[in-house]
Amino acid sequence: MVKILFICHGNICRSPMAEFIMKDLVEKAGLAGEFEIASYAVSTEELGNHVYPPAKRILAQHGIGCEGKRAQLLSKRDYDEYDHILVMDRYNLKNIKRIIKDDPEGKVRLLMSCAGKSSDVADPWYTGDFETAYSDILEGCKGLLKELTGSAL
Numbered sequence: 001m002v003k004i005l006f007i008c009h010g011n012i013c014r015s016p017m018a019e020f021i022m023k024d025l026v027e028k029a030g031l032a033g034e035f036e037i038a039s040y041a042v043s044t045e046e047l048g049n050h051v052y053p054p055a056k057r058i059l060a061q062h063g064i065g066c067e068g069k070r071a072q073l074l075s076k077r078d079y080d081e082y083d084h085i086l087v088m089d090r091y092n093l094k095n096i097k098r099i100i101k102d103d104p105e106g107k108v109r110l111l112m113s114c115a116g117k118s119s120d121v122a123d124p125w126y127t128g129d130f131e132t133a134y135s136d137i138l139e140g141c142k143g144l145l146k147e148l149t150g151s152a153l
Contacts, residue, residue: 001034001035002035002083002084002148003035003036003037003081003082003084004022004035004082004083004084004086005038005039005040005074005078005081005082005084006019006038006039006040006086007039007041007042007074007085007086007087007092008039008041008042008087009041009042009088009092009123009125010041010043010045011039011041011046011071011072011073012046012049012052012055013052013054013055013124013125013133014055014088014121014124015040015041015088016039016051016069017134018039018086018088018111018137018140019039019066019069020065020066021062021137021141022141022144022145023035023037024063024064025141025142029145031149038072038082040072040073040078041072041074042073042074042095042096042098042099043095047072048071050070050071051066054130055124055130055133057130058134059134074096079103079107083107084148085107085108085109086110086111086140087109087110088110088111088121089110089120089121089123090110093108093110096108111140112139114140114147115139115143116143121133121136
């Protein structure tokens with residue numbers, strides 16, 4: 001089983017979008033039983049909150065549900081639990097190091113690196129552009145799935 005963890009600041013916009021986009025991709029590829037996919041925050045300010053309504057709406061517009069998801073906080077032990085830890089931006093990358101301290105296995109990287117890019121997924125909390133965030137996350141998730149399975153979608 002391949003275990004994937006997506007990380008953003010509050011776990012109410014980008015990382016839950018990535019979690020449910022990736023779940024949708026592996027389901028459509030007939031691989032759902034081969035993956036465990038989750039998302040967490042590096043900040044405590046949104047803990048327990050549901051997915052932010054505009055993020056939930058953009059997922060729904062693409063036929064993806066996220067019911068029941070509540071923001072959770074990354075812990076040091078999560079590093080050992082997951083094979084791949086994908087981070088939405090450099091700010092989160094810096095903050096994840098504060099929590100896990102070290103990345104000796106090279107598990108932590110930017111999601112967009114899976115799409116061959118060095119860019120961040122812009123935070124729609126500030127930009128208001130949930131469609132662009134969705135497109136970037138989808139591109140990163142497709143790249144990750146291709147990397148892990150060898151097949152393109």
